[in-house]
Amino acid sequence: MNLRFNIIIGILFILVGGLIGSDYIINYIRELHTQASSAPQIVLPAISDKAQQQPTREIALPTNVAIPSLDISVSVDPGYYDAATQTWTLSDTKAFFATISTPPNSSGGNTYIYGHNRGDIFNPVNNAELGTSAVVTTSDKKSFTYTLSSIHDVSPEDSSWLVHYKGKPILTLQTCTGFWDQYRRLFIFDFVSET
Numbered sequence: 001m002n003l004r005f006n007i008i009i010g011i012l013f014i015l016v017g018g019l020i021g022s023d024y025i026i027n028y029i030r031e032l033h034t035q036a037s038s039a040p041q042i043v044l045p046a047i048s049d050k051a052q053q054q055p056t057r058e059i060a061l062p063t064n065v066a067i068p069s070l071d072i073s074v075s076v077d078p079g080y081y082d083a084a085t086q087t088w089t090l091s092d093t094k095a096f097f098a099t100i101s102t103p104p105n106s107s108g109g110n111t112y113i114y115g116h117n118r119g120d121i122f123n124p125v126n127n128a129e130l131g132t133s134a135v136v137t138t139s140d141k142k143s144f145t146y147t148l149s150s151i152h153d154v155s156p157e158d159s160s161w162l163v164h165y166k167g168k169p170i171l172t173l174q175t176c177t178g179f180w181d182q183y184r185r186l187f188i189f190d191f192v193s194e195t
Contacts (some may be wrong), residue, residue, distance in 0.1 A: 013044045060140035062097045062104060065113055065173065068122045076113055076136075078087040095121060095173075102169075104136050104144040106194045110165040111136065111144075117185075122175035125187055134171060134189050146171040146189030148193070153183045 066073040079089040079096025089096050095115030102109025113136070115121040149170075167190040169191035177185040 026151065033113065059103050060138040060142060061099075062111065062113060062136050063139050065095060066137070067125065067128065067131055067132060068163040070127055072122075072124050073116060073170060074121055090116070092118065093120070101172075104138055104171070104194075105141070105169055106144075106191060108167060108169050110170050110172055112172045112174065117175040117177065117181060122173060123174065125173055126167075126177075126185070128187060133192070134173070136171060143195045144169075144171070145192045145195075147192055148187060149190045150188045152186045152188070153177055154184075154186060156184055158184075 061078055062076040064073060065076055075094040076097050077089070077094055078099050082089050082101055083142055088098070095113050097103075098112040098114060101112035104111045111169070117126075119122050128148050130148050130150070130153075134146045134148070136144045136146070138144070171189040171191070173187040173189070177183050
C-alpha cells in the first residue's frame with residue numbers, strides 16, 4: 001500500500017512539475033528561436049531571374065507605409081530577390097517593397113510590401129480589422145490610401161498571389177505567422193484614393 005501511494009505521489013509531482021515548467025520550456029524555446037533568428041530572413045517564394053524587374057526609368061517607389069489607427073509608420077526600401085541564395089532583402093528596422101510587384105498606382109496591380117513580425121515593423125498589423133486604412137507614401141510624395149479587405153495565411157512556397165495577380169490596384173502587406181513563423185500572413189487592402 002505504501003509503495004503504491006509513493007508511486008502515485010511521485011507521478012503527481014512529475015505531472016505538476018511538467019505543467020509548471022511547460023511555460024518556462026515554451027518561453028525558453030521561443031527565446032532560442034528568436035536568438036537564432038536575430039538576423040532572420042523572410043523566405044518568400046522563389047522568383048526566376050527573368051521575373052525580377054529592375055526599374056528601367058524613374059518610377060515612384062514606396063518609401064513609407066502607415067496604418068494610423070494602429071500607430072504604425074514603417075520606412076520602406078526596395079526589396080530584391082537573390083536567386084543565388086534564394087532570399088529577399090531584409091532588415092530588422094524597416095519593410096521592403098518587392099520590386100517584382102507593381103508600384104502604387106490607381107489603375108491596377110498588386111503593390112507588395114513585406115517585413116518582419118516585430119513590434120516596430122508589422123506585428124501590430126495582426127490587430128487590424130477589416131476596413132482598417134493604410135497609407136503608402138511614394139518617393140514623389142504621393143499618398144495612396146487603401147482599406148483592409150481580407151487576411152490570408154499561406155505557405156512560403158505559394159507565390160500565386162505575388163506573380164500572377166491581375167486586376168484592380170491592391171496593397172498586400174506580408175509578415176510571418178505561426179509558432180515558428182512558418183507561414184506567411186497576407187493582409188490584402190483595396191485601393192481607395194490617391195492624393
